[in-house]
Amino acid sequence: MKRIVILASGSGSNAQAVIEACQNRDIGAEVVAVVCNVEGAGVLERARKLGIEAIVLRSPPPRDAERRAAYDRDLAALLEAMQPDVIVLAGWMLILGPAFLENFPGRIVNVHPALLPDDAGETVATSCGHLPTLRGAQAVRDALHEQLPVTGATVHLVTDIVDAGPVLLREEVAILPNDDEVSLHARIKDVEHRLLPQAVAMLIGNEPATVEKEGLWETT
Numbered sequence: 001m002k003r004i005v006i007l008a009s010g011s012g013s014n015a016q017a018v019i020e021a022c023q024n025r026d027i028g029a030e031v032v033a034v035v036c037n038v039e040g041a042g043v044l045e046r047a048r049k050l051g052i053e054a055i056v057l058r059s060p061p062p063r064d065a066e067r068r069a070a071y072d073r074d075l076a077a078l079l080e081a082m083q084p085d086v087i088v089l090a091g092w093m094l095i096l097g098p099a100f101l102e103n104f105p106g107r108i109v110n111v112h113p114a115l116l117p118d119d120a121g122e123t124v125a126t127s128c129g130h131l132p133t134l135r136g137a138q139a140v141r142d143a144l145h146e147q148l149p150v151t152g153a154t155v156h157l158v159t160d161i162v163d164a165g166p167v168l169l170r171e172e173v174a175i176l177p178n179d180d181e182v183s184l185h186a187r188i189k190d191v192e193h194r195l196l197p198q199a200v201a202m203l204i205g206n207e208p209a210t211v212e213k214e215g216l217w218e219t220t
């Protein structure tokens, strides 16, 4: 069975979607742990309720470069011991540096609450023409601020350029006239909860049909 470790900092609705997809065998893998950098974050409770080990590794202040690099090394060591095939960033609000990333090339996926382009450029092609690429932590707020007609959700591989790795899946979400950050983010998350498990299944290369087939072979 392939192994997934989830990194998350917040409420954990995306982490829950991945855990449930594994438990329902929509993904042919198991979530071995959730690691969170924030004490008391909602994801910890969610993971434990679903029977998944939830570990807190508190991150230092972002501006303390030395301690941040040390944190990346500690996090890498923690995860290496878990032998993950895929690492899922599900609302992980910390930028990971080379001391972490170089240990898991091509094995880390991230979900981002906006449309990201294939070419790491400053615009993204949409059904409403080319629109500005929204990277960073305020992408939902920025979509409203820029008065865009559409935004969306993207799942991509993580590289050392933030929110710019190869795109696995992406889907548009229309921005409605009365949307505020909460209502828009809720509709984006609905899409994320579908896209993220699907992208993880693709990356693991074990689609539901194959998992079912393997199950049948085992029992006959």
Ligand code: GRF
Binding pocket: 008, 009, 010, 011, 012, 013, 014, 015, 090, 091, 092, 111, 112, 113, 189, 192
């Ligand atoms: C998601 O919208 C994700 O795209 C962003 O942070 C949010 C996390 O939400 N990176 P949750 O903690 O999974 O509910």
